[in-house]
Amino acid sequence: MIGVDVVPPGGDIGGMSFVRADIRNPVIAKVIAKEDVDTVVHLSIISTPLVGGGRSMMKELNVIGTMQLLAACQKSATVKSLVVKSTAHVYGASSRDPAMFTETSETRRAGGGYAKDVAEIEGYVRGFARRRPDVCVTTLRCANVIGPKVTSPMTSYLRLPLIPRRLGYDPRLQFLHEHDLYGALGHVLRSEVAGTFNLAGDGVMPLSQVVRRLQRPMLPVPSFGLGLLKSAHVAQVSPELRALLTFGRGIDTTRTREVLGFEPTYSTAAALDDFAQDLVPTGGRVDRALATLEAQLPSVRAQHALQESLDG
Amino acid sequence: MGDAEIIPIGTRGRPGRGTGQAPSAAARALAKPKARPAPAPDPVEESPAEAGSETAPVIEPAEAAPAAAAAPAYTQDRGPLKHIPLAEWQAALDIAAREIFGEEWEPQLARFLAFLRRRVTGDYVVDEYGFDAELTQRFLVSLLRPVAQKWFRIEVRGLENVPAEGGALVVSNHSGTLPMDGLMTMVMLNDLAGRSLRPLGADLVFRLPIVGSLARKGGATLACSEDAERMLRGGELVGVWPEGFKGIGKPYSERYKLQRFGRGGFVSSALRTGVPIVPLSVVGAEEIYPLVGNIPALAKAMGVPYLPITPFFPLLGPLGAIPLPSKWLMEFGEPIRTDEYDASAAEDPMLVFNVTDQVRETIQQTLYSLLMQRQSVFR
Numbered sequence: 001m002i003g004v005d006v007v008p009p010g011g012d013i014g015g016m017s018f019v020r021a022d023i024r025n026p027v028i029a030k031v032i033a034k035e036d037v038d039t040v041v042h043l044s045i046i047s048t049p050l051v052g053g054g055r056s057m058m059k060e061l062n063v064i065g066t067m068q069l070l071a072a073c074q075k076s077a078t079v080k081s082l083v084v085k086s087t088a089h090v091y092g093a094s095s096r097d098p099a100m101f102t103e104t105s106e107t108r109r110a111g112g113g114y115a116k117d118v119a120e121i122e123g124y125v126r127g128f129a130r131r132r133p134d135v136c137v138t139t140l141r142c143a144n145v146i147g148p149k150v151t152s153p154m155t156s157y158l159r160l161p162l163i164p165r166r167l168g169y170d171p172r173l174q175f176l177h178e179h180d181l182y183g184a185l186g187h188v189l190r191s192e193v194a195g196t197f198n199l200a201g202d203g204v205m206p207l208s209q210v211v212r213r214l215q216r217p218m219l220p221v222p223s224f225g226l227g228l229l230k231s232a233h234v235a236q237v238s239p240e241l242r243a244l245l246t247f248g249r250g251i252d253t254t255r256t257r258e259v260l261g262f263e264p265t266y267s268t269a270a271a272l273d274d275f276a277q278d279l280v281p282t283g284g285r286v287d288r289a290l291a292t293l294e295a296q297l298p299s300v301r302a303q304h305a306l307q308e309s310l311d312g
Numbered sequence: 313m314g315d316a317e318i319i320p321i322g323t324r325g326r327p328g329r330g331t332g333q334a335p336s337a338a339a340r341a342l343a344k345p346k347a348r349p350a351p352a353p354d355p356v357e358e359s360p361a362e363a364g365s366e367t368a369p370v371i372e373p374a375e376a377a378p379a380a381a382a383a384p385a386y387t388q389d390r391g392p393l394k395h396i397p398l399a400e401w402q403a404a405l406d407i408a409a410r411e412i413f414g415e416e417w418e419p420q421l422a423r424f425l426a427f428l429r430r431r432v433t434g435d436y437v438v439d440e441y442g443f444d445a446e447l448t449q450r451f452l453v454s455l456l457r458p459v460a461q462k463w464f465r466i467e468v469r470g471l472e473n474v475p476a477e478g479g480a481l482v483v484s485n486h487s488g489t490l491p492m493d494g495l496m497t498m499v500m501l502n503d504l505a506g507r508s509l510r511p512l513g514a515d516l517v518f519r520l521p522i523v524g525s526l527a528r529k530g531g532a533t534l535a536c537s538e539d540a541e542r543m544l545r546g547g548e549l550v551g552v553w554p555e556g557f558k559g560i561g562k563p564y565s566e567r568y569k570l571q572r573f574g575r576g577g578f579v580s581s582a583l584r585t586g587v588p589i590v591p592l593s594v595v596g597a598e599e600i601y602p603l604v605g606n607i608p609a610l611a612k613a614m615g616v617p618y619l620p621i622t623p624f625f626p627l628l629g630p631l632g633a634i635p636l637p638s639k640w641l642m643e644f645g646e647p648i649r650t651d652e653y654d655a656s657a658a659e660d661p662m663l664v665f666n667v668t669d670q671v672r673e674t675i676q677q678t679l680y681s682l683l684m685q686r687q688s689v690f691r
């Protein structure tokens with residue numbers, strides 16, 4: 001098992017060996033040829049512009065990197081399967097969208113930027129699958145991955161002490177717990193089912209509900225307010241995230257369950273609860289006030305007393 | 313002649329009429345109160361103490377409140393106090409709650425508080441389309457119910473044609489400048505059939521702020537074949553208004569003339585999912601905002617399909633947005649079954665057109681017969 005990245009891993013990587021390489025270089029082809037690689041897992045479709053790199057750097061890493069990797073795979077005789085971690089951003093987010101996207105929904109609606117990159121990448125992956133029908137190609141379109149340790153545009157947005165949301169819009173969101181992402185990758189490697197699959201936790205949640213569960217105060221702002229966050233270097237609210245935070249999106253995971261046979265263990269709500277565990281609540285004053293008021297009610301007090309006497 | 317006798321004028325400062333001997337009656341009257349004993353305590357001061365002693369047995373938690381009210385105020389107390397004791401607030405709240413909610417106020421308030429806390433902490437469930445059943449039933453429908461019952465006095469016929477469970481497609485005529493007919497159908501089906509109507513809306517609805525998010529919370533979703541079929545397969549009661557903006561924004565002179573029924577997409581969806589089509593005719597919605605004019609240029613600039621002018625609307629300002637209290641009749645027609653057709657039927661354009669026409673004709677004929685039953689627009 002070989003890990004390839006431009007930066008060395010920080011912690012313990014177990015029995016994995018590491019090669020420091022940039023996938024935009026043909027070096028990657030040498031790695032694949034030399035090590036007789038049989039399975040390639042492409043995880044490096046990044047959604048965050050690198051510090052100092054900017055959008056163009058990100059696009060180059062994503063699109064050119066994938067092209068290099070696919071070229072290397074195509075030349076290799078040993079590669080038997082390819083797994084690509086894609087994203088649900090490929091569907092875009094607009095007022096013209098169906099409530100739940102299925103894998104067959106068209107992805108050309110994605111306006112530009114990162115979503116367009118991903119659409120192009122998926123196009124190359126499909127092209128590779130056509131040219132090498134002997135390789136099992138699996139694409140996973142993941143909803144926003146969250147978890148206590150995940151850093152992404154979405155999690156940094158949700159970690160803000162005061163969460164700005166677009167005035168008058170309440171988008172539907174879906175989350176995927178990081179453990180489910182790892183579980184799904186492992187499942188794909190074991191089962192080797194080819195195709196494209198949506199991956200998300202069960203259920204959807206409006207942003208307002210998400211913020212309430214995180215016990216953070218909300219600030220409704222006009223449409224340019226979310227863009228200001230970026231220029232103020234508070235949070236990376238990219239255009240596709242802004243679209244998602246305006247119109248929301250849902251992806252249908254029926255095919256993942258029935259064809260791929262993978263069932264996420266965390267629902268959207270459970271993933272959010274796990275994410276919220278390490279978060280210090282900055283709001284929740286209204287709830288505390290209501291709780292105090294509730295505790296003052298004589299009947300509720302009597303009930304508590306009764307409960308305590310029964311317990312004791 | 314000698315010196316003239318000087319006759320003094322007035323009393324020279326002494327009481328009385330100039331004799332200097334005894335005070336006059338008027339002077340005596342002025343002096344009277346001095347002679348009387350000190351008066352009894354002012355009755356006004358006493359009343360709070362009495363009121364306090366009357367309410368005292370009612371308020372168990374706060375004995376201190378009446379005692380504090382009865383205590384006389386001294387000069388040193390006259391500055392503003394630091395706070396009103398909590399017990400007094402509680403007692404006051406208790407009385408107020410009893411006044412408003414009656415004797416059963418405690419469990420009621422506890423239930424309401426629990427509901428509020430659930431909303432505030434986000435402890436509720438929405439379905440995948442964003443439908444918030446709790447909010448819709450406890451808030452939206454309750455708000456619209458008086459409008460349906462008291463303002464439009466809606467009469468519903470043919471409720472037995474609405475299936476009690478399972479997927480069905482309610483197809484209705486559309487009118488009234490604002491989609492009030494959709495909201496009223498939702499309320500009536502919720503109250504009388506116990507089913508939540510899931511309306512299919514144009515993408516404009518979901519592009520608008522506030523309206524879009526409210527529509528999703530109320531159970532609406534985008535009118536596209538994916539969502540329609542998904543909902544119908546999920547056993548929902550789906551509502552469509554195939555005339556769309558052509559129907560809702562037609563001038564008053566064309567009232568009750570059905571417009572083109574789209575491209576028959578709703579029929580294809582029903583054929584593919586095999587659910588019955590229930591035609592619904594609504595009479596009364598045409599008159600709530602009689603559309604007499606339109607400003608197409610401004611509407612285009614604002615990105616809306618029409619900008620209505622009614623006899624009252626820009627003229628009376630916000631008052632013009634109050635709908636006229638027309639009398640409404642709703643009739644659900646006999647369901648048109650689609651489960652007899654096989655799966656390929658949805659791909660047969662001729663069949664789709666025929667079924668579309670059948671639905672349209674049924675609604676048009678029912679509209680005519682309902683109009684005959686109404687004495688006038690308002691009764």
